[in-house]
Amino acid sequence: MSFMLTPQIHIYTESTPNPHSMKFVFNVELLPEGMSFDYTQPADGLTKEKNSPLAVALFGFEFVSRVFITTNFITLTKTESAAWEDELFGIKQYLKQYFAEKRPVFVLPDAVINEEGVSDTEIIGKIKQVLEEYVRPAVESDGGAISFHSFDEASGQVKVLLQGSCSGCPSSQMTLKAGIETLMTRMIPEVKEVVAEGV
Secondary structure: OOOOOOOOOOOOEEEOOOOOEEEEEEOOOOOOOOOOOOOHHHHHHOOOOOOOOOHHHHHOOOOOEEEEEOOOOOEEEOOOOHHHHHHHHHHHHHHHHHOOOOEEEEEEEOHHOOOOOOOOOOHHHHHHHHHHHHHHHHHHHHHHEEEEEEOOOOOEEEEEEEEOOOOOOHHHHHHHHHHHHHHHHHOOOOEEEEEEOOO
């Protein structure tokens, strides 16, 4: 008699600097390293580029206002009226059941997962390297994500996208200016300012 062992799913939670967001960390990979998807409404999870049955299902909980999924964690943002202590147990049980039933996290076309970027200029390559090596690990530890959006050579302005718990976090602007901008301008003289896109 033979049987297949499936990895036991372990989930633990971490609070984030944003009191409305909670990080759910998994012992399995949800997405390849460096990828992330941010959902602000259930319809976002139905688009071809970031189709996620799990994200849509999580919006079924009335208190969920945002879902962010990356390599090995999901950050949920709640409505102001909900309290995490009332909701955590139910969400963790739901997630464990979801994975035990081997339901899909994503239904993505291969092109989205394997997309190759166009070649970057030398400065953009340096900006992305600083974000990847120095900034991303710290931001992920707080339940969020940061990614390069654009660089204006004339003004020296770098635009970044903040996702997960960083979206709407009261301290994200201070971190962006006092931490990320200071680091970036010291390491790359061509960079004069770092701003968040869409904030």
